[in-house]
Amino acid sequence: MAKVSQIALFSLAICLSSVLDSVSAAQVKFIVEGKVYCDTCRVEFETRISEPLKGALVNLECRNRTNGTVTTITKDVLTDDAGAYKIEVEGDHAEEICEVSLVKSPRDDCRDPTEAWRKSRVVMTSKDGIEGIQRFANNLGFKKREPLSECTEVLKEMGYYELQGEEGHSYIP
Numbered sequence: 301m302a303k304v305s306q307i308a309l310f311s312l313a314i315c316l317s318s319v320l321d322s323v324s325a326a327q328v329k330f331i332v333e334g335k336v337y338c339d340t341c342r343v344e345f346e347t348r349i350s351e352p353l354k355g356a357l358v359n360l361e362c363r364n365r366t367n368g369t370v371t372t373i374t375k376d377v378l379t380d381d382a383g384a385y386k387i388e389v390e391g392d393h394a395e396e397i398c399e400v401s402l403v404k405s406p407r408d409d410c411r412d413p414t415e416a417w418r419k420s421r422v423v424m425t426s427k428d429g430i431e432g433i434q435r436f437a438n439n440l441g442f443k444k445r446e447p448l449s450e451c452t453e454v455l456k457e458m459g460y461y462e463l464q465g466e467e468g469h470s471y472i473p
């Protein structure tokens with residue numbers, strides 16, 4: 301009898317400790333914040349006439365650094381009036397590569413994919429010395445189909461000048 305209850309106690313202890321382990325692992329949580337723009341000048345960076353995109357969809361994906369397997373993928377999240385989003389992610393992802401990606405644009409006239417503004421890398425671990433659970437992603441954006449006419453002026457202000465070559469418009473700092 302004594303033996304049986306010892307075994308019972310022992311397995312209870314194992315049980316409890318694994319419950320506690322999973323509780324503490326689940327408690328690690330990060331909030332990733334960022335903004336999505338309509339790139340109205342098709343330059344893939346923010347200008348004063350970039351427009352926040354309300355209702356864009358983004359998600360966050362983490363992949364194993366070594367073999368590329370997707371380990372986490374969040375639900376799609378909508379941006380608010382200011383083009384801002386918050387994505388909640390569980391767990392520490394020190395050994396993974398995590399990125400926020402654009403999923404869908406709400407605007408027909410502004411949904412061309414961009415190279416530089418398509419994804420943003422986010423480091424999600426407390427092991428790198430960054431305090432707190434908040435993490436910030438770089439801006440993301442879709443390109444407007446036709447650039448606004450003010451773009452030339454705006455980019456000139458920013459110190460860019462326009463090259464009008466055979467491949468269309470491009471801007472050089």
Ligand SMILES: *[C@@H]1O[C@H](CO)[C@@H](O)[C@H](O)[C@H]1NC(C)=O
Pocket residue numbers: 364365366367395396
């Ligand atoms: C990533 O994949 C490698 C190789 O398969 C494996 O050894 C490692 O444990 C994985 N890392 C994580 C965090 O799952």
Ligand SMILES: *[C@@H]1O[C@H](CO)[C@@H](O)[C@H](O)[C@H]1NC(C)=O
Pocket residue numbers: 364367368369371
């Ligand atoms: C890659 O890593 C994941 C865990 O991150 C693991 O489940 C999977 O088996 C690994 N694949 C290979 C081919 O090693």
